Amino acid sequence: MIPILGLVAGVLLGLLLDPTVPLWLQPYLPIAVVAALDAVFGGLRARLDGIFDAKVFVISFVSNVVVAALIVFLGDQLGVGAQLSTAVVVVLGIRIFGNAAAIRRHVFRA
Amino acid sequence: MSTDPVPDGPPGVGETPTGGEGPATATPPTETGPATAGGGAGSGRRRRDLPAAVLIGVLTLLLGFAFTVQVRNSDDEQVLAGAREEDLVRIVDEVSSRGVRLRELIADQRSALRQLTSSDSETASALEEARTRAASLAVLNGTAPARGPGLRLTVRDPDDELRVTDLIDVIQELRGAGAETMQFDGVRVGLSTAVTGVPGALMIDGRPITAPYEVLVLGSPQDMETALNIPGGVVQAVGGRGGSVAIQQEPDLVVDALRPLPDAQYAAPDTED
Numbered sequence: 001m002i003p004i005l006g007l008v009a010g011v012l013l014g015l016l017l018d019p020t021v022p023l024w025l026q027p028y029l030p031i032a033v034v035a036a037l038d039a040v041f042g043g044l045r046a047r048l049d050g051i052f053d054a055k056v057f058v059i060s061f062v063s064n065v066v067v068a069a070l071i072v073f074l075g076d077q078l079g080v081g082a083q084l085s086t087a088v089v090v091v092l093g094i095r096i097f098g099n100a101a102a103i104r105r106h107v108f109r110a
Numbered sequence: 111m112s113t114d115p116v117p118d119g120p121p122g123v124g125e126t127p128t129g130g131e132g133p134a135t136a137t138p139p140t141e142t143g144p145a146t147a148g149g150g151a152g153s154g155r156r157r158r159d160l161p162a163a164v165l166i167g168v169l170t171l172l173l174g175f176a177f178t179v180q181v182r183n184s185d186d187e188q189v190l191a192g193a194r195e196e197d198l199v200r201i202v203d204e205v206s207s208r209g210v211r212l213r214e215l216i217a218d219q220r221s222a223l224r225q226l227t228s229s230d231s232e233t234a235s236a237l238e239e240a241r242t243r244a245a246s247l248a249v250l251n252g253t254a255p256a257r258g259p260g261l262r263l264t265v266r267d268p269d270d271e272l273r274v275t276d277l278i279d280v281i282q283e284l285r286g287a288g289a290e291t292m293q294f295d296g297v298r299v300g301l302s303t304a305v306t307g308v309p310g311a312l313m314i315d316g317r318p319i320t321a322p323y324e325v326l327v328l329g330s331p332q333d334m335e336t337a338l339n340i341p342g343g344v345v346q347a348v349g350g351r352g353g354s355v356a357i358q359q360e361p362d363l364v365v366d367a368l369r370p371l372p373d374a375q376y377a378a379p380d381t382e383d
Contacts, residue, residue, distance in 0.1 A: 002163050002166055002167045002170070003166055003167070003170040004170075005167065005170075006166070006167040006168070006169070006170030006171040006173075006174065007170045007171070007173065007174040008174065009171050009174065010170065010171040010172060010173060010174020010175035010176075010177070010178065011174040011175070011177065011178045012174075013171070013174070013175050013178075014174065014175045014176075014177070014178025014179045014182065015178055015182075018179075018182060019179060020183075021179060021180070021183050026183070027194065029176060029179070029180050029183070030180050030184070032176060033173065033176050033177050033180050036169070036172075036173040036176070037173070037177075040170065040173060054159060054162030054163065054165070054166060055162060057162075057166060058162060058165045058166060058169060061169045061173075062169070076194070081194050082194045082196055082197060
């Protein structure tokens, strides 16, 4: 319940405040969002599996975001930022797909 | 989720294969294992779950916020500000090549516009010139009324002695003195005007005229008066036949008798020039 409330409140806040993303954050924000989404999907799957752990969720959320941003940052420093962020997005996308499939099996039993 | 009924110990281990929480999966077994080993330690779980719930709420709130901001952000043009160098180079390339194409288009359109306007103004000036010419030709031809300075002549012929040649002399003398158009007793004199008849029953263009003849002529009043008055000229000739010519200079005279425009039966305009 809390995550859903949090998401809704965040979306509303974003819509209401409509802030501009600072320039230095702009390459990392989409990656961070995708990483966080991955963590959320993982958490949802764990919850459906009955193995959810709040601590694991929090740590994985934060570390996912940090690591993804770090990879992109390193890539930018190395001049392969575009490729590395693509790689991160691909990997995270695959994981999200996998988690979504697990969630689907739980929800639809198929 | 804070009230997760499942004991925390085993899940940490069981979670590893899901891959959902990659880097963090190593810690849970050691950390959470002992804390919830008892399984039903309700009060301990609550105490530990409250901050976790708060953290989860904060994190998801952050996620929703960032998600919305990012979606909003990538909606508008600002997406360029976050683009990478190589992307920007590609975009600049595309934009500049598009700019080149558009500039060529503009140049084409401009030259077309210039052509159109110049031909338009040429047409307009040609039309204006044609109108002016048509107007002056109409005055010469007698198909349009005309006004301006000129002379009003009154030719008296009490003895009915004036002949065709005398009237032609009057007309020619006036023309020679620069008369631009005239009317003779209410008949406009034009290019093909003919004076016919016998003394006392003269006709101009087949229309009978009666003395005294009133002649309205447009032109330089001084020149024409001088021309009429020269020795041996029109005034003397008319006087020699017992008539008289009264000359009156008029600053503003209206010649409003009209001639029908003759349809050219044989001659057609030669447009090749």
